[in-house]
Amino acid sequence: MPGFTNSLSQFAFWKTYLTPKRYSHGKIPDLSGKIAIVTGANSGLGYATTVALAANGARVFLACRSRERAEEAIQNATAEIKSKYPNAPAPQLEFLELDLNDMTKSHQAAQEFLKKGLPLHILVNNSGIMNCPFALSADGIETQFAVNHMGHFVFTMALLDKVKESQPSRIVILSSLAHEMTPKKMNGIDFDTLNDESKSNNWDRYARSKLANVLFGKALARRLVNEKVWVNVAHPGYVATNLSRSTKDVWGDFADKIFSIVTKIVAMSPRVGALTQLYLATSPEVEKKDIRGRYFIPIANEIQPIHYARDEDLQETLWVFSEKLAKEKIKVKTL
Numbered sequence: 001m002p003g004f005t006n007s008l009s010q011f012a013f014w015k016t017y018l019t020p021k022r023y024s025h026g027k028i029p030d031l032s033g034k035i036a037i038v039t040g041a042n043s044g045l046g047y048a049t050t051v052a053l054a055a056n057g058a059r060v061f062l063a064c065r066s067r068e069r070a071e072e073a074i075q076n077a078t079a080e081i082k083s084k085y086p087n088a089p090a091p092q093l094e095f096l097e098l099d100l101n102d103m104t105k106s107h108q109a110a111q112e113f114l115k116k117g118l119p120l121h122i123l124v125n126n127s128g129i130m131n132c133p134f135a136l137s138a139d140g141i142e143t144q145f146a147v148n149h150m151g152h153f154v155f156t157m158a159l160l161d162k163v164k165e166s167q168p169s170r171i172v173i174l175s176s177l178a179h180e181m182t183p184k185k186m187n188g189i190d191f192d193t194l195n196d197e198s199k200s201n202n203w204d205r206y207a208r209s210k211l212a213n214v215l216f217g218k219a220l221a222r223r224l225v226n227e228k229v230w231v232n233v234a235h236p237g238y239v240a241t242n243l244s245r246s247t248k249d250v251w252g253d254f255a256d257k258i259f260s261i262v263t264k265i266v267a268m269s270p271r272v273g274a275l276t277q278l279y280l281a282t283s284p285e286v287e288k289k290d291i292r293g294r295y296f297i298p299i300a301n302e303i304q305p306i307h308y309a310r311d312e313d314l315q316e317t318l319w320v321f322s323e324k325l326a327k328e329k330i331k332v333k334t335l
Helices: 002-010 046-054 069-086 103-114 142-166 177-181 202-223 249-253 254-268 275-283 284-288 312-329
Strands: 035-037 059-065 092-097 122-125 171-173 231-233 295-297 299-304
Touching: 002 202, 002 284, 035 046, 046 069, 046 122, 046 275, 059 069, 059 249, 069 092, 092 103, 092 249, 103 312, 122 142, 122 275, 142 171, 142 202, 142 312, 171 275, 177 202, 202 231, 202 312, 231 275, 231 284, 249 312, 275 284, 275 295
Parallel strands: 035 059, 035 122, 059 092, 122 171, 171 231, 231 295
Antiparallel strands: 295 299
């Protein structure tokens, strides 16, 4: 596990364990009349976020690749809300097909939502992949960068006018403390060698995609500074999800078993892990204190991301790169 081991010295685990819990499910306000989209909502953090939003009155679209898994999640979430939240309104949960591995399909997913003529008050860019073997997306882009950043960039930009029309509104982008693992050799993001397998390992590529999440969030927040649209970035913490499902394929059975044991001992449940993104998506404090373009770790604590993420020149370089790439790859009328 060379990429992971070499990065441990700068990967500050303590930041998520020595902080207070500043938000809880009981603090989520009434969300009746609010429309939300959660990407990757069929499992893990996305599912927990969906349940919490719907239990407090929001109408939630589960933006997922698989209709079958999304509909199963809708059934489970409906039963869970009725069981655990007996006073909650009837859950309003719907499937929205979204394939973040394909920019054209990401764009089309946004268009399908827009056809409904609904407002959009909350967008949670939750979905992600981690430590995957090297591969290229449908657009010929390294997959972790493609799914974690480019798919969400396209989806968000296609929905942005609707989010602005619906203000006050929120956009929450999930990143990770792993963005601190971005190697110095990448100088932030190595745009010229993005698709060169020999220039990076699986963890380097994951860190790069998570840095892109923070850079995008900060650049977007700056563009919306005069709007009642609050954009922020969250690291959920070490959570027991299926995000590490590629561990066995990449590092073998032993590493997979170690990860499983450690996860059982120290990881948070998705319900707890979702609280930081729920804080940014729902807390009145965000608007009251005008919290925008910030980076938060569990539970709802603000810290500074790595210096690369605070570099406005790099933020703008990523923005221009992403916009140009999207225009080249999307096979329909675009941004």
